[in-house]
Amino acid sequence: MASDDPYQTLGVSRTADAEEIRKAFRRIAKANHPDLNPGDAAAEARFKAANAAHDLLSDPAKRARFDRGEIDASGQEVPPRGYYRDHAEADQGARYRGTGAGADPFGGMGGGWGGAGGGAGLDPEDLEEILGMFRGGGMDTAPRRGRDARYRLAVDFLDAVNGATRRLNLPDGRDLDVRIPPGLEDGQVLRLRGRGGPGLQGGPDGDALIEVEVRPHPFYARDGRDLRMELPVTLSEAVLGARIPVPTPRGEVMLTIPPRSDAGTQMRLRGRGVAAAGGSPAGDLIVTLRLVLGTVDDRLAEFLRGWKPENPTDPRGEMRRRA
CATH class of the missing domain: 2.60.260.20 (Urease metallochaperone UreE, N-terminal domain)
Structure with missing residues (x-):
């Protein structure tokens, strides 16, 4: 006789997650499917009970209502107190007609397994896996690949x-x-x-x-097999030139900054980009200089006030021409 508790029917705890419930049902279904056990009424009953338990517990809303005691193991509403005392005759009639709390919880599945009702509650992929062994009128013993x-x-x-x-x-x-x-x-x-x-x-x-x-990186950006990054340089390094350390994905290297380099100047470190498999050359790391003034002291400010370049440039001239 089937248990009134779907958790006991499937052999899982009340805290079981959806995957545990699904695995327990598949295990019982494969062992007790009527096509595997022809004429075995007990196996058929276990299959039906597991199918009904899985149908209830795999539906989050139904499962929550069962846990709160609002519906029973067959999915029927639990009557309020005094219902069976006050409505005994009506309930007996409902049971006879197959519409009350005692109705078949499998929706007519017991009348044969060739109809559409035989797979109610089964996930389509599970049903395909279980019944796929019986195609062609008999048990198919051909090897079948597992699912990805x-x-x-x-x-x-x-x-x-x-x-x-x-x-x-x-x-x-x-x-x-x-x-x-x-x-x-x-x-x-x-x-x-x-x-x-x-x-x-x-x-x-x-x-x-x-x-x-x-995950993104704080200062590298990928461009195909190349990487791009901005490299902060000081005013002195940009004007006078310098050799400064640059972090790359495969260790630090020294980069030579030419004298009088402007902000936005791009420099390429070959082979320091995205690594390649199979002996192919790695991409490059493309470095864009970003000028950082840092702390400006009084001597620099005083020098700039009196400094007049021989060939002054207008850094915003192009913007005005295009405005």
């Missing part, structure tokens, strides 16, 4: 540029070590073969498909 599993993984910008190995924690508690190839782009999908759902009848396991989200 899909996940998302966020990685740091430099891991995507240089390549790395990162661990992905799965919902079921398992871990996957994911190799991030050099040059990975945001939104790219990695395939880990054989790390998805288990195969059937000796078939191969499915794959794990991992969509990668690349």
Whole structure:
């Protein structure tokens, strides 16, 4: 006889999440499906009960109402106190007509498994997996590949540029070590073969498909296989020239700033951009100079007041001409 508690029927706790409920139902359905157990009334009853329990617990609204005691395990409204005392005859008539609390909770599923009602409550993919073994009038023992599993993984910008190995924690508690190839782009999908759902009848396991989200970087921006960044320089470094350290994705290098470099000047560090797999050359790091005055002391201000360039330029002349 089926339990009045759908949690007990599926063998899960009241705190079970949707995936635990789904897995418990699939396990019972595969073991007790009528096509696997012809003539076994007990197996058929267990399948029906599991199907009804899954139908209730997989619907968040129904599950919440059951947990609050508003509906019973068959999904029927729980009558207020005194209902059965005051309405015994009406309820008995309803049971006879198949419309009351004692009606078949499976919606007519017990009258044969070839009709549309036989799959009520089953996820379409689960139904396909369970019944796919019986196509062609008999049990199909041909190997069947497991289903692919899909996940998302966020990685740091430099891991995507240089390549790395990162661990992905799965919902079921398992871990996957994911190799991030050099040059990975945001939104790219990695395939880990054989790390998805288990195969059937000796078939191969499915794959794990991992969509990668690349986190932004505070000062690098990607441009294909090149990287771009702004490099702050002082007035003295821009006017007189200098050798200054520049951080790159694969270590610090020294960059020579030519004398009299203007703000916005671009310089290219070859091979310091996005790494490439298979021996291909890496991209470049394109550096744009950004002038930073910093602290202006009295001597510099006094010098500028008396300084008159021999060939003065108008930095806003082009703007006025185009206005």
